[in-house]
């Protein structure tokens with residue numbers, strides 16, 4: 001089976017989010033972790049999502065990882081490339097959404113693409129170029145205090161123009177409402193041969209499906225996961241999809257469950273508080289991590305007795321914005337984050353060696369660190385836990401690991417416990 005849609009996501013949770021939407025829309029989808037290379041087996045799938053950890057790298061690194069992933073996807077037949085970034089446009093003045101989009105347009109020799117972060121099912125909408133999170137502007141949401149990419153502006157054109165050398169233009173919802181032909185025509189009218197990125201408003205899934213349809217002939221589409229929901233129909237109409245089967249088989253290994261939370265987002269902090277009332281929990285002290293104290297070893301010692309009895313546990317470094325600010329204490333926030341991530345990755349690896357084989361991880365960067373530490377290479381997509389978050393399973397590992405990678409701001413308060421409970425119906429009994 002040759003790949004039809006090749007996707008590149010800038011973080012792990014974003015990749016599973018996108019993969020789940022494509023599965024829901026009937027594409028056989030596999031997730032590949034990290035930059036694929038000549039030794040990476042071609043997945044037997046219609047859509048492949050390459051999950052990078054490039055959101056907070058420097059722009060040149062992010063470009064290099066993305067372009068090499070894109071070349072690999074093309075070499076396996078990808079007819080269209082989708083660049084997935086966060087529905088809250090998580091990025092800095094330097095990138096990486098703009099530079100990576102520019103580089104992909106150049107590589108794919110296309111003069112225009114769209115940028116559409118909207119994800120209405122999770123409360124993200126774009127109206128007249130402004131990104132809303134639930135009922136308020138992005139810049140007034142808790143994302144303004146993100147530890148790595150604080151979002152202090154809501155105007156996507158302004159944010160993207162600062163990062164990109166392409167022309168950036170808006171397609172407002174009055175045009176989007178008129179449907180795919182008007183959208184395609186509006187895009188075509190603005191083409192001058194110079195690279196241009198059209199920021200498309202979207203308030204609901206109908207808008208996103210119209211936008212998807214209008215992108216039928218674009219070599220590159222960029223956005224949050226939800227705009228990808230309109231793409232599979234194009235492939236079906238072109239006779240490229242075998243059958244739009246919506247369910248992929250999923251089995252959970254029986255064993256010990258570990259919840260690891262490095263996300264400091266508002267939703268995650270509520271989920272941590274909720275889970276603390278239900279299962280044993282352990283706080284990973286970020287100050288001690290930065291001092292080089294043996295935080296991972298102490299946490300592993302604490303968790304061992306629970307792993308032995310298959311009692312689920314929660315280990316978290318999640319903290320309020322004011323605490324995070326004190327911890328960062330004018331140090332480089334990406335370095336601080338990486339050091340916390342390294343400890344969480346080490347804990348995952350050692351607890352897996354002790355027998356844990358079900359992991360719920362909160363946080364995109366944190367998930368990247370855990371997946372790398374567990375040496376996961378390919379993942380299949382299972383059932384949805386909450387919008388944007390599925391259960392997944394490793395494919396190649398000898399003994400499968402069940403993984404739920406949760407974006408910081410996704411999920412209900414009881415997410416962690418709900419995710420673990422859900423697994424009981426998918427257990428492999430032999």
Ligand SMILES: Nc1ncnc2c1ncn2[C@@H]1O[C@H](COP(=O)(O)OP(=O)(O)O)[C@@H](O)[C@H]1O
Pocket residue numbers: 146147148262263264265268286317318319323324327328336337338339340341362363364365366367406407408409
């Ligand atoms: N207590 C803490 N102080 C400072 N940084 C932290 C703390 N706990 C976690 N972090 C870092 O914050 C970042 C959270 O990012 P991420 O895992 O992507 O979560 P989210 O999905 O909420 O954005 C990670 O780099 C993580 O290591």
Ligand SMILES: O=C(O)[C@@H](O)C(=O)COP(=O)(O)O
Pocket residue numbers: 011013014015017018085086087088090119224225363364365388406407408409
């Ligand atoms: O698009 C989204 O909101 C998510 O898929 C995503 O990428 C979130 O990133 P994190 O909050 O850093 O997990």
